[in-house]
Amino acid sequence: MPKSPFEIPPSDSFLNAPLRATIDLQALADNWRFMSRQSGKARAGAVVKADAYGLGIEDAGQTLYNAGARDFFVAVPPEGETLRIYAPDARIFVLSGLWEGMEDIFFDNDLVPVIASEEQLAFWMRTVAEHGDHPCAMHVDTGFNRLGLSMEDALYLASDVSRPASFSPVLLLSHLACADDPASPMNQKQLEAFRTIRAAFEGIEASLSASAGTFLDSDYHFDLTRPGISLYGAEAVNGVANPMKPVVKAEARIIQVRNAKAGETVSYGAACTLNRDSRLAIASVGYADGYLRNLSGHGVALRNTGLSGASGFIAGHKVPVVGRVTMDMTIFDVTDVPEKAVSAGDYIEVFGPNMPIDDVARNAGTIGYEMLTSLGLRYERHYLEAE
Missing domain, CATH: 2.40.37.10 (Lyase, Ornithine Decarboxylase; Chain A, domain 1)
Structure with missing residues (x-):
């Protein structure tokens, strides 16, 4: 019989620590499986940025990989470099993209940059011209006004016959601004914009929804969802009972x-x-x-x-x-x-x-995001292992 996670004995340093955090990796794995089912026909990825929302990217990353996640999202390249050890054959997307001087960390660790601006796009085209083909993703802004190519620039790129053949995104993505409010008209507005972009880049996988968007109807799921906060047990949608297990x-x-x-x-x-x-x-x-x-x-x-x-x-x-x-x-x-x-x-x-x-x-x-990601270094952590 597999050992229950509650049978893992805590260390003496944990038992006597001024501050301690118990992290239930079985609950984390169960939450990912829940979000995988919630994603319907789409695959569920896993967002592990900010040190897996404060839980530790090493333990969380390996747990999510063992649970079945094969698409991961990090914010910055060093997070991807660390995660690669624990998710050996997963696709690891770096949401902040790529800048000059960081090429080696992407190529050496097989990280996928998410191209999010005209400047990054120009640099990436020069990079693949020099280094050869390497997968990338493309972020298009559909109304959030944070990262992403504008709709106009993305549509122009799709029809640009001079676009290098080596620039071939494996994923199109955008981000919903109001998915935590299912009644917001912004959701439908962004969905329609993203459908336009997807049609222009026919045959490329698409991802629109993070945790909250995954709880909207299946129209928002596309090929790949990006659950984050829900994996760690916190609420994703306002005013709705939270179905996730505390982690x-x-x-x-x-x-x-x-x-x-x-x-x-x-x-x-x-x-x-x-x-x-x-x-x-x-x-x-x-x-x-x-x-x-x-x-x-x-x-x-x-x-x-x-x-x-x-x-x-x-x-x-x-x-x-x-x-x-x-x-x-x-x-x-x-x-x-x-x-x-x-x-x-x-x-x-x-x-x-x-x-x-x-x-x-x-x-x-x-919000719960801030509480989790603000966990200080003085917490002694004890991990309850997943089966």
Whole structure:
């Protein structure tokens, strides 16, 4: 029988770390398989940029490769160079494209540049003229106004009889601006534009949808989808129950539990005045660890969510943040937790299965993407292996 991922023993350094992140690679693999089914007739790729959204491109990349992913997307060439070790025969697309001086890393690691501008296109044509054929992809802007050739330039290129035969993209792609809002008319507008581009480049595979777009109807799937945030357990679509499995549990060790009197103040700026005698747990997590200052319970003018700040989870209870989150420490009110259930040295969950990352992010006025990719270097990581 395969070993359950929960049977992998954590290291002593993990068990005693001030901050720790448990990463369930089985859940990651299951989420990719879910998105593969959601993609219908299209293949599902895997976006692993930003160190696999903070989880570690080495472990995440190998897990996704073993699950069946064969098309990967990274942001910059060094990410692709690292990933190549763990995805030996996959296609690895570099979304930022290629610039002079970086040719070797693409050719040596068989990376596919995503050509995203006229400047990159001109340089790539010179490069393949010198080095010989090499696959590339082409990004066309259909309304996002970020990266991509304009519609006009792309259509001109498609009909340009002087285009070198060596310039032969293996993939056309664009990116949806409003896919997280299924009712947005922008989705249909971009879909129609992308269909025009695809028709002009007949016979080349096409990819329009990242995670959110994959949850739109099958018209948006084309040949290849690019799930990212959904793989890591966070929400892709606004206002819809999240079907993905949580992948990360982030915990902070409690340094001290202290008693404070009604009328006393808590943390910087004395922004919180206690209205009852309280027990406060000081945990070793702060904004240096990606636990954003806007998660503070009090005294942060930048947050304009109408929410009261974040909570943690310990001993079966949600406990609110009080006062301001500081660089290395956050204070939680554990008054309503049985006294013997919380002690110095215990761990409090700051996000994870009991504190969904998107709920925590909303309390900061942000999104789960930022919470994940902001995980600091001080987290000791423990990976629950996939079967």
